[in-house]
Amino acid sequence: MSQAPNAALIVAAGRGTRFGGEIPKQYVPLRGICAFRRSVERFLGMEAIHLVQPVIHADDRALFAEAMAGLDDPRLLPAVTGGATRSDSVRKGLQAMADDPPDCVLVHDAARPLVTERIIGDVLKALERSKAAFAALPVVDALWRVEDGMASEPVSRTGLWRAQTPQGFHFGPLLQAHLANTGDAADDVEIARAAGMSVRVVEGSTENFKITTPQDLARAERLLE
Ligand SMILES: Nc1ccn([C@@H]2O[C@H](COP(=O)(O)OP(=O)(O)OP(=O)(O)O)[C@@H](O)[C@H]2O)c(=O)n1
Numbered sequence: 168m169s170q171a172p173n174a175a176l177i178v179a180a181g182r183g184t185r186f187g188g189e190i191p192k193q194y195v196p197l198r199g200i201c202a203f204r205r206s207v208e209r210f211l212g213m214e215a216i217h218l219v220q221p222v223i224h225a226d227d228r229a230l231f232a233e234a235m236a237g238l239d240d241p242r243l244l245p246a247v248t249g250g251a252t253r254s255d256s257v258r259k260g261l262q263a264m265a266d267d268p269p270d271c272v273l274v275h276d277a278a279r280p281l282v283t284e285r286i287i288g289d290v291l292k293a294l295e296r297s298k299a300a301f302a303a304l305p306v307v308d309a310l311w312r313v314e315d316g317m318a319s320e321p322v323s324r325t326g327l328w329r330a331q332t333p334q335g336f337h338f339g340p341l342l343q344a345h346l347a348n349t350g351d352a353a354d355d356v357e358i359a360r361a362a363g364m365s366v367r368v369v370e371g372s373t374e375n376f377k378i379t380t381p382q383d384l385a386r387a388e389r390l391l392e
């Protein structure tokens with residue numbers, strides 16, 4: 168049993184190109200506290216989380232220091248530098264923890280600041296009986312394939328879910344899956360499934376959305392009013 172059974176790996180090395188703006192979206196103030204800090208504090212607020220490993224872009228050291236100013240929780244590890252893709256960033260974060268690995272690791276987007284303790288707790292609970300578990304929501308809208316701006320054919324939504332984070336795994340199998348991965352996967356569930364891992368779904372929340380565009384930031388601000 169690890170001295171730190173559960174770790175959160177919070178990825179924040181993206182450039183936020185779809186968001187635009189002067190600084191990467193994870194550092195943009197959100198009712199005064201950026202999404203990154205909010206995400207980190209959510210996990211640090213849970214006794215069941217024993218370590219938090221941030222992963223940042225090499226150019227963001229000063230932004231990171233500013234975002235985490237005053238946060239002196241010993242569970243917050245020094246940030247490691249991510250990579251060109253989200254998968255690279257996760258792998259680098261995992262490798263940074265590999266010398267003294269946790270039993271379980273929850274990978275979370277810094278850009279999902281409204282994650283709740285309930286979702287985190289449900290993923291942790293699912294890991295007591297499953298090798299992996301992730302937050303997701305069933306698709307509730309009609310789905311259409313669109314070509315040249317025109318509806319071409321409907322896509323059945325039966326059995327389709329929209330992945331969120333955290334995505335939780337037993338540490339060793341996830342690290343091995345990432346080391347065996349050669350492409351850029353959309354998420355860690357894709358990498359785990361490619362390695363043959365079974366992954367349980369946990370109910371996420373419509374409020375646990377990812378800040379991708381400026382409209383998402385405005386929505387998050389309204390929810391925090
Ligand atoms: N090379 C990357 C790319 C993304 N991320 C992180 O993965 C999460 C989800 O990625 P996304 O929303 O796509 O963020 P960006 O890649 O920054 O956005 P964009 O695609 O618009 O540039 C974010 O917290 C982002 O910082 C990362 O750590 N390393």
Ligand SMILES: C[C@](O)(CO)[C@H](O)COP(=O)(O)O
Binds near residue numbers: 330331332354
């Ligand atoms: C990991 C993720 O948030 C699950 O929905 C999503 O795949 C991230 O995608 P992005 O293109 O890196 O935003």
